[in-house]
Structures are given as structure tokens and as C-alpha cells.
Amino acid sequence: MTAPAAPRPLRLGILGGTFDPPHQGHIALARLCVAQLALDELLWIPTGMSWQKAADITPARHRLAMTELAAATMQDVSARVRVSRMEVDRDGPSYTIDTVRELRRQVGPETSIAWLMGADQLLGLHSWHGWQELFSEVHLCVATRPGFDLHALRPEVQQELDRRIAPTALIQSTPSGHMWLDQTLAVDVSSTELRRRLAQGGPYGESADDLLPAGVAGYIQQHRLYRPVQHPTD
Ligand SMILES: Nc1ncnc2c1ncn2[C@@H]1O[C@H](COP(=O)(O)OP(=O)(O)OP(=O)(O)O)[C@@H](O)[C@H]1O
Numbered sequence: 181m182t183a184p185a186a187p188r189p190l191r192l193g194i195l196g197g198t199f200d201p202p203h204q205g206h207i208a209l210a211r212l213c214v215a216q217l218a219l220d221e222l223l224w225i226p227t228g229m230s231w232q233k234a235a236d237i238t239p240a241r242h243r244l245a246m247t248e249l250a251a252a253t254m255q256d257v258s259a260r261v262r263v264s265r266m267e268v269d270r271d272g273p274s275y276t277i278d279t280v281r282e283l284r285r286q287v288g289p290e291t292s293i294a295w296l297m298g299a300d301q302l303l304g305l306h307s308w309h310g311w312q313e314l315f316s317e318v319h320l321c322v323a324t325r326p327g328f329d330l331h332a333l334r335p336e337v338q339q340e341l342d343r344r345i346a347p348t349a350l351i352q353s354t355p356s357g358h359m360w361l362d363q364t365l366a367v368d369v370s371s372t373e374l375r376r377r378l379a380q381g382g383p384y385g386e387s388a389d390d391l392l393p394a395g396v397a398g399y400i401q402q403h404r405l406y407r408p409v410q411h412p413t414d
């Protein structure tokens with residue numbers, strides 16, 4: 181008699197971001213990865229301090245609340261979807277390596293952890309704190325994003341991928357060390373563009389609503405975030 185097959189490891193996907201505000205690009209990336217990688221759980225992790233971004237990002241409590249509203253629009257997916265406040269509650273810059281090490285301690289060595297990102301983040305990966313160490317902790321799952329050409333990958337990142345990453349189309353049974361690249365996502369939206377539209381107000385500001393997950397536009401209005409710049413009339 182053959183032994184029953186071992187159960188496959190739990191697949192946890194992480195979507196980290198400043199989420200200032202969360203938008204349909206984030207939702208599209210999250211949905212794609214849940215479906216293509218057969219994730220069991222998806223964890224959104226808003227940053228506490230995005231050390232590479234301008235100091236005037238929206239306070240973490242608002243970004244966390246908006247992320248919870250965004251995540252709530254994904255109740256129909258097969259994965260359990262949650263939002264973590266671990267980076268918001270941690271002092272100092274939000275380094276991803278600290279986050280994945282903390283998660284690894286929490287979930288144990290068997291769980292497969294996939295760090296999801298858009299192409300822009302892979303292009304900037306060489307600038308992340310302790311970036312080479314990430315490959316020992318997680319799978320890297322990258323989706324294309326309009327305006328960011330992966331042919332422009334930094335040589336040191338390409339070298340590290342060649343050296344450390346097993347070439348595979350899908351996350352297999354190992355807990356870390358694979359790369360998955362989606363080349364189909366093409367959602368041309370960014371938080372920067374949304375903040376710009378919202379600050380203009382009027383019909384231009386309203387055009388941002390379609391690009392925001394349900395509930396987020398209302399939250400922005402209620403808390404008077406990204407307000408139009410007041411121009412003196414004369
Ligand atoms: N349109 C998109 N397509 C694919 N990935 C995206 C898209 N927008 C954001 N992402 C990814 O989601 C994660 C979090 O993104 P982030 O919160 O920085 O949003 P952003 O739109 O890039 O913000 P900003 O314009 O302020 O830089 C990153 O990995 C980023 O690459």
C-alpha cells in the first residue's frame with residue numbers, strides 16, 4: 181500500500197504597500213495572485229513608515245482603515261483575506277526583511293510565503309534594506325505594471341535572481357526561493373495619480389472614484405483626505 185501524499189504546505193501571500201490610498205491596481209494584483217498561486221490566505225500589510233517615500237504620507241491609521249475597506253471587497257475569493265497592523269505597530273522604518281522574518285517565526289518553516297509586488301518594486305529591489313536575504317524567506321511573485329519595463333532590471337538583481345531563484349512557473353512545494361512572474365496584468369493606476377486627481381477636486385476628482393475600491397472614496401470624503409488645494413480667487 182502506498183503512503184498517502186503529504187498535505188501541501190499552506191500558501192500565504194503578502195501584499196505590502198503604503199496604500200495611500202489603496203486602489204484597483206492593488207485589488208487586481210491581489211486577485212490575480214490568489215487565483216494563479218492558489219493562495220490559502222492573503223495578508224495586506226500597510227507600512228508604518230515608508231522610508232523611501234516623502235515624509236508627508238497620510239497617517240498610518242487612515243491608510244490602515246482604507247486598506248481594511250479595500251480588503252473587504254475581496255470576500256468572494258477562495259483565500260482568507262486579512263489585514264495586518266504589524267508594520268503600523270512597529271517603530272522605525274518598515275523594512276520588509278524584518279516583516280518576513282517575523283512572519284516566518286509566526287507561521288513556522290513549512291508554510292510557503294509569497295511576497296507579491298508590481299514590476300516597479302522589482303526594479304527598485306536593490307535599494308531595499310537587506311534585499312538579498314529576502315530570497316531565503318519568501319517566494320517573489322511579480323506582476324507587470326504599465327510604465328515599468330522589466331528589461332531594465334538592475335544587473336545585481338538579475339544576478340541574484342539567477343543565483344538564488346529556482347526558475348519555475350508556479351510556487352511548488354518549497355516554503356521559499358522561487359520566483360513567479362505574471363506578464364498579463366496591465367492596470368494603469370497609481371496612488372500618486374489618484375492623490376493628484378483628488379487634490380484637483382471637481383469632476384477630475386470624482387473621476388478618481390472609479391479607481392478606488394468600494395468604501396474607500398467615502399472614507400476619503402468623510403475624513404477630508406487629499407483635499408483640493410485652495411487657490412485664492414484673486
Ligand atoms: N497598477 C498596479 N499594477 C501592478 N502592481 C501594482 C499597481 N499599483 C501598485 N502595485 C503594487 O502594489 C504594491 C503597493 O503599492 P503602493 O502602495 O506603493 O502603490 P502605488 O500606486 O505604487 O503608490 P505611489 O504612486 O504612491 O508610489 C507594490 O508592490 C506595487 O508594485
Ligand SMILES: O=C(O)c1ccc[n+]([C@@H]2O[C@H](COP(=O)([O-])O)[C@@H](O)[C@H]2O)c1
Binds near residue numbers: 198232274276277309
Ligand atoms: O525593505 C525595504 O527597504 C523596502 C523598501 C521599499 C519598499 N518596501 C516595501 O515594498 C512595499 C511597497 O512599497 P511602497 O513604498 O512602494 O508602497 C511595502 O511593503 C514596502 O514596505 C520595502
